[in-house]
Amino acid sequence: MTDVTRRSFLATAAAGAAAGSLPAPTFAIRRLRAPVAVASGNGLQAVQIAVQRMGEGWRPVDAAVAGVSVVEDDPEDDSVGLGGLPNEEGVVELDACVMDGPSGLAGAVAALQNIKNPAQVALKVMRHTDHVLLVGEGALRFARAYGFVEQNLLTERSRKKWLEWRERRSAVDKWVAPDENGEHGREWFDQYKHKTGTIHLGAVAPNGDVGSCTTTSGLAFKIPGRVGDSPLIGCGNYCDNEVGTGGATGRGEACILINGGSFVVQQMALGKSPTDACLEAAKRVARTTKVRRLLDAKGRPAFQVQFYATDKNGRIGAAALYAGRYALCDENGPRHADFASLYDEPVK
Ligand code: GLY
Secondary structure, three states, X not given: OOHHHHXXXXXXXXXXXXXXXXXXXXXXXXXXXXXXXXXXXXXXXXXXXXXXHHHOOOOHHHHHHHHHHHHHHOOOOOOOOOOOOXXXXXXXXXXXXXXXXXXXXXXXEEEEOOOOOHHHHHHHHHHHOOOOEEEHHHHHHHHHHOOOOOOOOOOHHHHHHHHHHHHOHHHHOOOOOHHHHOOOHHHHHHOOOOOOOOEEEEEEOOOOOEEEEEEEOOOOOOOOOOOOXXXXXXXXXXXXXXXXXEEEEEOHHHHHHHOHHHHHHHHHHOOOOHHHHHHHHHHHHHHHOOOHHHEOOOOOEOOOEEEEEEEOOOOEEEEEOOOOEEEEEEOOEXXXXXXXXXXXXXXX
């Protein structure tokens, strides 16, 4: 951002803040040298595809969905789409949402069974209904009507992992007795192997238009019907065409509780860089995580959450509670980079 642009942006931000409302930022419209995309670490190919598609003139939201579809189709990625780890009954339930900057519209599906590309179904919800979120059987019937083919999403690999989990189920199920939120909750959480994957992808076209998408099989071995942050607009995914994109992966419950995606975008609207906006979200998770079962011996969150952002000027950033890597693609091609993180080591 040039100094002049930055000054006018900050002045607008300050005026908005003084008025007690979010500012409408005024990023100067300048053409980017190339489209850009950011994603979770499993999205290296996805960001490359998204950037390629935007270079061909695709709208960012469509490019984002094209990118994540490759990960949804991959039976080896057990956090998304085909081969995603199932719920505690062995049924794969997928969540996804998309958001389109230029129109300000969004679409989402949650607890969708038997359809491997929920992000594509979310696009149809956005384009063919007046709604934002369809769930469960309704989402499945909607997908069927639009020609999506049903299939068993449980692969041999994910079925074996589920059976293995079930054999040890008494120690690791997802029910929480009320007293586990108290003093002795930590002992219980030590045995709770929190496993989430997910892909978020935020995309910016050369003209500054933005779009974003998040898709997941959610928390492994979850209680049937559990919905995480990924299909919730403003939580696992958000964008504002005057600002940029924000999204998250990791423990969805933590992201929901701080409205992570919209928080990141709001931080950028107030003048933070994409990386600093994501760091603010990570700090907010750390500050608001209070119950003992969710904390490690040092009082830090005992789980990982990662945040991703792009701004309208093509700047990319990402930050997490714990160390790790994310994927990005710009004029220099697809690559991984280290998260800015609150704590130096990877999550235990
Ligand atoms: N962030 C993915 C989930 O918690 O479902």
